[in-house]
Amino acid sequence: MTKAPVLTPQADDFPRWYQDVIAKAELADNGPVRGTMVIRPYGYGIWERMQLEMDARIKAAGARNAYFPLFIPQSYLAREAEHVEGFAPELAVVTHGGGKQLDEPVVVRPTSETIINEYFAKWVQSYRDLPLLINQWANVVRWEMRPRVFLRTTEFLWQEGHTAHATAEDARDYAARIHRDVYGDFMVNTLAIDVVLGRKSPAERFAGAINTLTLEAMMSDGKALQMGTSHELGQNFARAFDTRYLAADGGRELVWQTSWGSSTRMVGGLIMSHGDDNGLRVPPRLAPVQAVVLAIKDDEAVLAKVREIGAALTAAGVRTEVDDRTDTPFGRRAVDWELKGVPVRVEVGPRDLAAGTAMLARRVPGGKAPVAIDALPGLLPGLLEEDQALLLRQSRERREARTAEVRTVREAVEVAAAGGWARIPWADLGAEGEARLAQDAVSVRCLVAEDGSVPESDDAPGTIAVVGRAY
Numbered sequence: 001m002t003k004a005p006v007l008t009p010q011a012d013d014f015p016r017w018y019q020d021v022i023a024k025a026e027l028a029d030n031g032p033v034r035g036t037m038v039i040r041p042y043g044y045g046i047w048e049r050m051q052l053e054m055d056a057r058i059k060a061a062g063a064r065n066a067y068f069p070l071f072i073p074q075s076y077l078a079r080e081a082e083h084v085e086g087f088a089p090e091l092a093v094v095t096h097g098g099g100k101q102l103d104e105p106v107v108v109r110p111t112s113e114t115i116i117n118e119y120f121a122k123w124v125q126s127y128r129d130l131p132l133l134i135n136q137w138a139n140v141v142r143w144e145m146r147p148r149v150f151l152r153t154t155e156f157l158w159q160e161g162h163t164a165h166a167t168a169e170d171a172r173d174y175a176a177r178i179h180r181d182v183y184g185d186f187m188v189n190t191l192a193i194d195v196v197l198g199r200k201s202p203a204e205r206f207a208g209a210i211n212t213l214t215l216e217a218m219m220s221d222g223k224a225l226q227m228g229t230s231h232e233l234g235q236n237f238a239r240a241f242d243t244r245y246l247a248a249d250g251g252r253e254l255v256w257q258t259s260w261g262s263s264t265r266m267v268g269g270l271i272m273s274h275g276d277d278n279g280l281r282v283p284p285r286l287a288p289v290q291a292v293v294l295a296i297k298d299d300e301a302v303l304a305k306v307r308e309i310g311a312a313l314t315a316a317g318v319r320t321e322v323d324d325r326t327d328t329p330f331g332r333r334a335v336d337w338e339l340k341g342v343p344v345r346v347e348v349g350p351r352d353l354a355a356g357t358a359m360l361a362r363r364v365p366g367g368k369a370p371v372a373i374d375a376l377p378g379l380l381p382g383l384l385e386e387d388q389a390l391l392l393r394q395s396r397e398r399r400e401a402r403t404a405e406v407r408t409v410r411e412a413v414e415v416a417a418a419g420g421w422a423r424i425p426w427a428d429l430g431a432e433g434e435a436r437l438a439q440d441a442v443s444v445r446c447l448v449a450e451d452g453s454v455p456e457s458d459d460a461p462g463t464i465a466v467v468g469r470a471y
Contacts, residue, residue, distance in 0.1 A: 086207020
């Protein structure tokens with residue numbers, strides 16, 4: 001009798017596989033309120049590593065962390081008409097507190113442009129106060145009708161940056177810097193996901209923005225996932241909140257602004273980009289645990305050696321965990337670590353100890369081989385970098401192999417339906433063609449230049465629309 005697989009195979013049911021991985025790898029559970037989630041310690045450990053890597057890049061770009069309230073007066077949102085219209089269907093509104101009806105309803109933070117602008121208007125007095133570069137790590141609430149853990153939840157965790165600048169050029173350049181040097185660098189070099197950097201079409205822009213820069217990733221099933229966005233807000237919010245500064249010439253000018261964000265959706269992208277039928281595969285640079293050292297049997301000499309190896313690997317800069325839970329069968333523990341996607345397993349039993357070797361199992365390329373125990377601290381850092389590079393290469397090769405050049409809406413829909421992306425000249429598609437794509441649940445993910453760079457404008461000559469189905 002054939003043993004049932006631990007996970008639903010991707011080829012059989014990709015959405016079911018995704019849910020299986022989240023449950024079996026102990027990443028998250030559904031919360032008690034529809035659309036919410038409980039992030040379990042291993043899943044939160046991955047998010048903490050994302051925060052650590054992102055936060056360092058954000059600070060290198062000059063922004064500083066702050067915190068703003070979760071509750072926002074409803075009147076704040078009403079000041080920017082396009083913004084409130086864009087978020088109205090997703091708002092959670094509190095009308096009662098302390099057993100009484102509130103004088104003014106308050107909105108549970110869906111994003112913070114409005115409340116941050118209220119304080120930017122107080123803090124910015126002259127050109128000497130600019131640029132003002134603020135980031136916050138927080139939770140937000142957007143009432144989700146079709147929730148999916150990590151991808152679309154009513155409450156999720158994120159960072160949101162908000163800045164004010166003296167000129168449009170400075171704001172534009174800063175939004176592009178975040179897009180490229182913070183998000184792009186992190187997603188390519190830490191997440192090992194080969195994202196496409198582009199600009200959103202006018203129909204897909206953030207509500208209240210004059211330009212939205214996006215990072216789009218192809219998942220294993222060929223669908224796109226928006227991994228992060230950076231917005232030029234122009235002077236829309238500055239005008240609504242009268243955020244002005246005293247210029248060097250004595251005049252009072254409106255500031256120019258940006259906002260940008262990435263969220264726990266990246267955990268979903270990590271799962272769907274790198275996972276396989278055996279579970280997660282976590283990029284070594286991101287992994288909370290890069291190597292786990294397992295004792296195969298309850299043997300004093302084995303347990304002592306396992307702990308010694310763990311200490312040596314930690315000293316070599318490898319994030320290591322020792323698994324000496326010999327009261328749990330070895331096979332079960334090995335499968336659990338494989339499901340969690342830990343890049344390297346070092347397995348030690350009495351026979352290995354007698355031979356002076358350990359069995360080295362690599363999660364990313366697969367395979368097992370004996371390795372001299374004394375060689376492990378010098379060997380593993382290089383292997384982890386090899387595995388990091390392999391994941392990025394596989395991500396890039398998948399996207400390139402499943403992207404086709406087309407000239408018509410019908411061809412674009414056919415490519416998307418087959419599990420790929422289409423590239424079509426924006427001049428051939430335009431807003432009318434974009435609306436026709438939507439009838440088949442296909443969307444313009446971003447606009448790129450012919451050479452793959454970000455075009456300076458929507459109608460720049462040679463602009464290409466990247467089209468596909470998306471999460």
